Amino acid sequence: MGRTQRVLVVDDDPDITEQVGLLLRQEGYDVTAASGMEEAEESLLAARPDLAIVDLMMDQHDSGFVLCHQIQKLYPGTPIIVLTSVKAATGISFETTSAEQRSWFKADRLLDKPIRPERLVNEVRSLLARQLTG
Secondary structure, three states: OOOOOEEEEEOOOHHHHHHHHHHHHHOOOEEEEEOOHHHHHHHHHHOOOOEEEEOOOOOOOOHHHHHHHHHHHHOOOOOEEEEEOHHHHHOOOOOOOOHHHHHHHOOOEEEEOOOOHHHHHHHHHHHHHHHHHO
């Protein structure tokens, strides 16, 4: 049997990192939580995640975008889920359905907060399974 899959969860809301971390640990994942860009960058240098869940607006309004680009630069092909409330907060909507959109957004999925736990777990499983099958 292989090693436990690692998930990096980055959000400036400690309730989100705690809830998502608990949920994914219960599913058997090794979860590292970071509260912002600096912590996330340290975590990325310490260990490669198999998947990252990133908030879009953190320390700076573009922190999530920047972090997604850094993850893809360090670890190309790492699946990324952006979990955000940007649509509710700003009315701005992003899509990650086409290759062109993903080329600048650098995320595989864009999910709105709040999210049902089952949906998040299913998205994580789906992306990690896709990664394993190539």
